[in-house]
Amino acid sequence: MRFRTLGRSGLKVSEITCGNWLTHEPDRIGESKACVQAALDAGITTFDTADIYGAPNYGAAEEILGATLSGTRRGSVQILTKVCLPSGPGPNDRGLSRKHVMESCTGSLRRLQTDYVDLYQAHRFDEETPLEETMLAFADLVRAGKVLYVGVSEWTAEQLQEGAALAKELHVPLISNQPQYSLLWRVIEAEVVPAAVSLGMGQLVWSPLAQGVLAGKYLPDTPPPQGSRAVDERGARFVGRYMGRPVLEAVQRVATIAADLGTSLPRLALAWVLHNPAISSAIIGVSRPEQLTQNLPVPELDLTDDVLTAIDHALTDPEHGDLVERSPAKTAKPFDVMPAWRV
Template identity: 65%
Template sequence: MQHRALGDSGLQVSAITFGNWLTGGRPEDAGDCIRAALDAGITTFDTADVYGAPEFGAGETVLGDALAGRRREGLVIATKVCLPTGPGRNDRGLSRKHITESVTASLRRLRTDHIDLYQAHRHDPSTPLDETMAAFADLHRHGKIGYLGVSEWTAAQITQAHALARELRIPLVASQPQYSMLWRVIDAEVTPACARLGISHMVFSPLAQGVLAGRYRPGRTAPDDSRAKHARGGRFVGRYISQAVLAAVERLRPIAVDHDATLAQLALAWVLANPQVASAIMGASRPAQIADNVKALDLTLDDATMTRIDAALTDPEHGDLVERDPAKTAKPFDVMPAWRW
């Protein structure tokens, strides 16, 4: 397993991070997958207080249970705060109250006394950023969090937060955006800003919700066990399931074959070729997926291969199928649909 520095800090994260967004609520699946991730050399685990079913926090609970008894010093545990975890107005956002209460609950569920990377799950325009950063600084000084990150923040928001973090002497070193061959909205603004500020990406959905793994085929119905049929996953994967995009993914298959790789391995290798990416967050519903996908670390994609990939993602009728608009960065949490409340 490769390890890479997270931003300009001394923290090393595994190049593949295990994420338990959808598997968090099924202990019988998630526990086996987490143990398989450890066996594959993965040392970094990403979750959030909002992950899991039938109730929020289940993802953290499953992760904490699966990691119990492991050498804590050898692990990097990341979780998040912001999205709604209850019906009340203070059960969400980045106020001091919600951050303080959320981190206490996360520590209990994760069965640990500190969180290595604590991330603001979305930007919160309803709370002054000074209040948010001061709350994070207090947690850092008390040893409850080691490093700070953000997820799906714009370049301007990250730059403002980083300036406050420097004043407060807390290490803001990570950004967790969505990023894949098909979704490159961070390239124009967020990535240059992060490079300038010494912030690394830990990217989610590098397989575009399974589309880049060849999970869906042109002209065929989505498999019953796929994310497209999942109540929560379906609203994310739906943006990719067009006949033009699925046909483009089929054009990627010969490129993968030429590298003796699967489509998933090719997609992960493409993401990890970006020097600003410290780690790609990979979910799994079966342990075998993990052992297979980590082989992406053995792939090296040269310039000619990168050019072939871009050509495959261009459609004669629809043109460039890659989403590049920086305005497509996820909306702040207060305009997102709540999953339960």
């Protein structure tokens, strides 16, 4: 496992982060713990979660992660969690108000069985709370020793700039952004990445395998495998955009390129993401321990301009043109559980 610095901070994170959205569920505790242990065995030291994960059993994913890491030397891992999306039924159980940020952090620390989190992230931008209130709450958590670093998730370029300016005044800089990014979803390249780089923020990207589509598990004109996200009620909302024949056929063309390079499709997809110097780590969700052995280690491929061009060409076809999503996402409601992108 290789490591990278997160933004302009001194924090080192593993190139691959283990995430537990939709993968660590209360009814799968044994398997979920096995996934975390497999990640540790693979050399992964960075683990990402959120207070909403496991909903409607809010915090369940944090509890599983905390219980599994409880026997691990705390300084040897980086624990990342988030706040903003609904974590309870009440009107104050959401958003980035001082009340919710402080209370959510206390709950996350309890569930994670730790005195501090390495990175605390604003899961979305909150249009209903003054940004000054949010940033001051984050700064107070840092000064109290409950949070080491602060980041955000799915903020626009303008929001990054506004937040970073306030954070700088408080001497608690924003060091990271957590957006979606993959071969098939490149929305952040136009505005978000340039803004983040200029602000010294690293990218912790999620869904680098496009919800498993770039793992090659979904084939054209073939029913999705049982147990996959495409047949899960929640996961299907996210993977559904990729399940059309044109995209799945294009993915198989990319798989041929991977074979020519002597690697697998998911390893090529991860290597492509990490080829971007703005990316600090790629977050992968693991529902079975063997998925780690299938996807890791990520090879240091020689992704020449010719290879990159061939990949882009494979992701087009005469009828539909460019199959890569590049357009800016629509704005969602502040606390919409559905993410702020087209579904």
